[in-house]
Each structure stands twice: as C-alpha cells, then as structure tokens.
Amino acid sequence: MYEKLPQELKERGLFCLWKYEEWEGGLTKVPYKINGFKGDPTNRATFTDFNTVVSHRSGYDDIGIGVFDDICAIDIDHCADNGVLSDMAEDIIARMDSYTENSPSGTGVRILFKANLQTYDKSRYYINNRKIKL
Numbered sequence: 728m729y730e731k732l733p734q735e736l737k738e739r740g741l742f743c744l745w746k747y748e749e750w751e752g753g754l755t756k757v758p759y760k761i762n763g764f765k766g767d768p769t770n771r772a773t774f775t776d777f778n779t780v781v782s783h784r785s786g787y788d789d790i791g792i793g794v795f796d797d798i799c800a801i802d803i804d805h806c807a808d809n810g811v812l813s814d815m816a817e818d819i820i821a822r823m824d825s826y827t828e829n830s831p832s833g834t835g836v837r838i839l840f841k842a843n844l845q846t847y848d849k850s851r852y853y854i855n856n857r858k859i860k861l
Contacts, residue, residue: 742775756788761783774793797842801823801837801840802830802836820838823838825839826839
C-alpha cells in the first residue's frame with residue numbers, strides 16, 4: 728500500500744495516524760497518536776516511526792507524514808479535476824522533481840522534499856495563498 732513512499736522517508740520520517748472528523752460543517756483530517764489520543768501536527772511526540780504507525784492503522788483512515796527537520800512539504804489544493812492537473816500544479820511538480828502524492832480527496836497533491844533550513848522563517852518559507860489554491 729505504501730510501496731511508492733521513498734525508502735529514506737520510511738526509514739527517517741515521522742508518521743501519525745489520522746481520520747476524517749466533522750469540523751465547522753465539513754470534514755477535516757484529525758491526527759492521532761498510536762495510543763488513540765488526538766495528536767498535534769506541530770509536536771514531534773505525536774509522531775512515530777513508519778512500521779509502528781502502519782501496524783496501528785486499523786480504525787483510522789490513513790497515516791500522515793510529519794514535516795520536521797529537513798522534510799518539507801508543498802500542498803496544492805483543488806488542482807486536479809477528474810485526474811487532470813492544473814497547469815500551475817504540473818509546473819510546480821516538474822520544478823520540484825520530488826516525491827509527490829495525491830491527496831486523499833483526489834483533488835490535490837502534496838510534494839515532499841528535503842531542504843536544509845538553518846532556521847525556519849515562516850514569513851519567508853510559508854505561503855498560504857488560498858486564492859490560488861497553494
């Protein structure tokens with residue numbers, strides 16, 4: 728099921744469980760720790776190694792990948808329609824040339840990559856532009 732996930736990510740990454748829950752009139756993916764308690768996507772203690780999280784997957788919708796240390800992510804929402812990507816999504820995916828996965832909804836993608844950031848400057852490295860679905 729996770730054969731396309733890069734081996735290095737399986738070996739070095741941190742993972743959590745998640746399931747869909749209702750929130751503000753819609754569904755959202757809620758992270759969980761392997762002990763069944765809700766997790767915090769910004770807290771490393773919520774996450775565990777790949778093999779452990781996969782062995783606890785029963786009762787959850789899927790597993791999530793933590794964005795910590797040199798593991799970074801780009802989410803492009805609502806960029807796929809019937810399996811066809813938008814021009815913007817195709818351009819970003821091609822430029823990144825990294826592991827890319829479809830979102831659970833099938834309408835977006837997530838690109839995971841490595842970057843050595845000395846310090847994480849949210850004003851410089853974090854873009855949340857919902858108008859362009861990025």
